[in-house]
Amino acid sequence: MRPLFLALCLGSSLLLSAPLFSAPALQEGIHYDLITPAVAKTTDKPEIVEVFNFKCPHCAALAPHTAEWAEKNKARFQFRSLPVFWGKQTDLPLRAFFAAEFLGKGEAMKQAIFNAHFNHSADIENKEELVFMAEALGLDGKTFQNQLFAFAVSAKLSQAKALQESYRVSFTPTLVVNGTYQILPSRHAKGENGVDHARLFEIIETLAQK
Template identity: 35%
Template structure:
């Protein structure tokens, strides 16, 4: 077979190969809502007290660079892992929302994980959380202002609503769970998708899916 014929033959195969690697509902992802968000996004539902979530943080750090530029990565804290104390479970999503509003966001999230899983320390009250923020360069006045702000409390309340909505649909039974565009749940474990590039590819695919 001449080189020209080989190129033509491979050209015919390319569409078939692309089709063969297309993601399949029920295998790579599942639909958990009828409507999608207006803008492309992926939300990780997690808990700072979840060991698997803590272990997944380095993978997430490598997923983000491979996401399309218009795909926003978000975190949403759940209240069914860790201490049963309602005060603590209310404080954690509020701390996440406060971190989201600050330039030290990534450092703060890592520090909270490390406080619980690395140092094996407890977070019993707001003063404990404040100490974590201050250790990462956030001054006390900024913490007080941001942590108690209306926007942060609103964001934390939204996390609780989103969790309840997904639990009612039986779409959130454990963490970490990833939801794309509020509509598609990743089936990473079932599909044996582990590499950051492969996770990002699935997210990018679903972010564009109608």
């Protein structure tokens, strides 16, 4: 009986020390899609680009999670926000974001525009509304207005459009990792009650190290 008892104890010990869950290897088409040809990164760090639309409710829901993750991991990864617009939408919200970004308030303006549109039904394609938001964030209204149509902001818009095409983005939100991997949260990190954010960032971090 003693050898059997020792074997059972050893087996129990091994079970307790083994991981309870072993994540499967990531698979193309299930956890991500490939971008072909790949787009060159703009940094030596692993780069994650969040492509979003200011009138997209799924983008608004995801934004606080990506902002929190990016802040916690800023030493490890380069995170960038890339707004896009569709159809009859105008480029004014994008201009407002890029103008605020140049003035040091990009992330705050991003959240403010989402909040204004989805929680207060504000017209985010109205210049006066956008100036009001900028002033609420502590920016000088006149400086912000001048920045809206500055050459640097227009150049950012052109770059955003070019990257949208290069990344082959047709849905938002889309996360792009190292210019090579495209992740659609609602498809590649789908959980029981929507997007599984823990799984999403696990996929991002795994791909970023490739």
